[in-house]
Amino acid sequence: MASLALAVADQALADLPPTHPCGTCPVRDIAVCGALDDASLRCFKEGGPTVAYDAGETVAFEGDAATSVYTLTAGLLRLSRFLPDGRRQIAGFLFPGDFLGLTLEKEHAFTVQAVVPSTLCRFPRPRFDSFAAGQPALERRLYALAAQELAAAREQLVLLGRKTATERIASFLLMLARRGRAEGTAADDIRIPVSRADMGDYLGLRIETVSRELSNLKAARVIQFTGRQTLRLCDRDRIEQLAEG
Amino acid sequence: MASLALAVADQALADLPPTHPCGTCPVRDIAVCGALDDASLRCFKEGGPTVAYDAGETVAFEGDAATSVYTLTAGLLRLSRFLPDGRRQIAGFLFPGDFLGLTLEKEHAFTVQAVVPSTLCRFPRPRFDSFAAGQPALERRLYALAAQELAAAREQLVLLGRKTATERIASFLLMLARRGRAEGTAADDIRIPVSRADMGDYLGLRIETVSRELSNLKAARVIQFTGRQTLRLCDRDRIEQLAEG
DNA sequence: GCGCTAATTTGATCTGGATCAATGAAGCGA
DNA sequence: TCGCTTCATTGATCCAGATCAAATTAGCGC
Numbered sequence: 001m002a003s004l005a006l007a008v009a010d011q012a013l014a015d016l017p018p019t020h021p022c023g024t025c026p027v028r029d030i031a032v033c034g035a036l037d038d039a040s041l042r043c044f045k046e047g048g049p050t051v052a053y054d055a056g057e058t059v060a061f062e063g064d065a066a067t068s069v070y071t072l073t074a075g076l077l078r079l080s081r082f083l084p085d086g087r088r089q090i091a092g093f094l095f096p097g098d099f100l101g102l103t104l105e106k107e108h109a110f111t112v113q114a115v116v117p118s119t120l121c122r123f124p125r126p127r128f129d130s131f132a133a134g135q136p137a138l139e140r141r142l143y144a145l146a147a148q149e150l151a152a153a154r155e156q157l158v159l160l161g162r163k164t165a166t167e168r169i170a171s172f173l174l175m176l177a178r179r180g181r182a183e184g185t186a187a188d189d190i191r192i193p194v195s196r197a198d199m200g201d202y203l204g205l206r207i208e209t210v211s212r213e214l215s216n217l218k219a220a221r222v223i224q225f226t227g228r229q230t231l232r233l234c235d236r237d238r239i240e241q242l243a244e245g
Numbered sequence: 246m247a248s249l250a251l252a253v254a255d256q257a258l259a260d261l262p263p264t265h266p267c268g269t270c271p272v273r274d275i276a277v278c279g280a281l282d283d284a285s286l287r288c289f290k291e292g293g294p295t296v297a298y299d300a301g302e303t304v305a306f307e308g309d310a311a312t313s314v315y316t317l318t319a320g321l322l323r324l325s326r327f328l329p330d331g332r333r334q335i336a337g338f339l340f341p342g343d344f345l346g347l348t349l350e351k352e353h354a355f356t357v358q359a360v361v362p363s364t365l366c367r368f369p370r371p372r373f374d375s376f377a378a379g380q381p382a383l384e385r386r387l388y389a390l391a392a393q394e395l396a397a398a399r400e401q402l403v404l405l406g407r408k409t410a411t412e413r414i415a416s417f418l419l420m421l422a423r424r425g426r427a428e429g430t431a432a433d434d435i436r437i438p439v440s441r442a443d444m445g446d447y448l449g450l451r452i453e454t455v456s457r458e459l460s461n462l463k464a465a466r467v468i469q470f471t472g473r474q475t476l477r478l479c480d481r482d483r484i485e486q487l488a489e490g
Numbered sequence: 491g492c493g494c495t496a497a498t499t500t501g502a503t504c505t506g507g508a509t510c511a512a513t514g515a516a517g518c519g520a
Numbered sequence: 521t522c523g524c525t526t527c528a529t530t531g532a533t534c535c536a537g538a539t540c541a542a543a544t545t546a547g548c549g550c
Binding site for chain 3: 195196197208210211212214215228
């Protein structure tokens, strides 16, 4: 399906006049917009401005009215929830091409923040909804995305509910490896795009535990650091074994 | 939105001939099928048999080909994942009216089992998909369901990743109270429809911890048991406070 | 390169919930 | 009604991961 969408999108991209706002969009082929043909896209995009956030800035607070939806065109976002005493759980990360707004609720259920400098393509929600209502392909794509996110969230439930610290770290590294591979990085070279604190709050662990577990994997020669945020999986089999207990 | 759907469905229900297989469906108004009018529904339902499972029986195993989708018409299902050493995480429960098959993947990601005797309305997936492709209202409903399930799963991520045992139990009781209220039970009377073991595997706790926490709440006069599976919330404010830390 | 600040790692200790082990209470078929 | 089995509760102990407390190491502006 991905390759089909890609082919269609490439075609559309080629047809766009250079002044079309989506003509140079880096995620044109993988975002929801990929479901639209040239003419529809032009109509869709009209009036949808691009917005930018620095690392750490907040795109939306939990409880804010969800007046817009977005496609992330560059950078990295995190969805987090804070408990009254400061505990934080990160429910997920959004990568370029991901869609922000897979909900029908009126308010944001999570705080959305930029992990690194990020740019988003914004659409006012009412406009988006009425436009989508006339575009079955877009609606289907939204459903597909929601189903995919649901599957990912349920995987994470297993991790948070039943896996040990070692298993969580191993699972996370494999997830990154999978994502990296999809983007064409060398198979076992991984970039951890977030801080240890974010990693901990995503995996339900404290920062010290994350650090210790990574050190353990290094000592066991299962991974090898090539930088603070980059590492190599030396023993893929072992990691896969560790991830499932 | 719910009340609108209800009104539409009631109308459709009244119009159905008594022999229509959906004419007496107890969840006609709340299930995905509610998105369809009488004629579409007749076409949709044709050939979709009803299947029944006893308590404990498995509807589908993790890894099985997902050849059908279902609407749960009566009973209660659980979605669970098993780790190699027997640890289990329950990712969610399905109540009557819920849809089983919110995924585009070829295989079931979770094992689906009946918690109590249950009946489901089955549709072969290829047939369902091609039918849905011509029914925008149905597709929209599927998206709405997926978005709703996604929100619920993310709430559960917060619970599993960052809440204490007490907070998990309190949150769970409130969830049941909310569901009960939606179904018209007295506001603070709750029925826990699952065993302590299921409760534990849903909340990421051991069965002993579940039992102890319930005993603590009872000792603190926050809840009051009216049966092994039924209880009353004596102090709603306190419980809400406990649920969030 | 220097000095500052923030991020990470490592060490020591503590504790919430797991585990191990009975005991008590329901349901249920004969 | 009696066993028998399953489920739930309660008690004693243990341990994985949290917490508290320094060291190290990176960045980064000047």
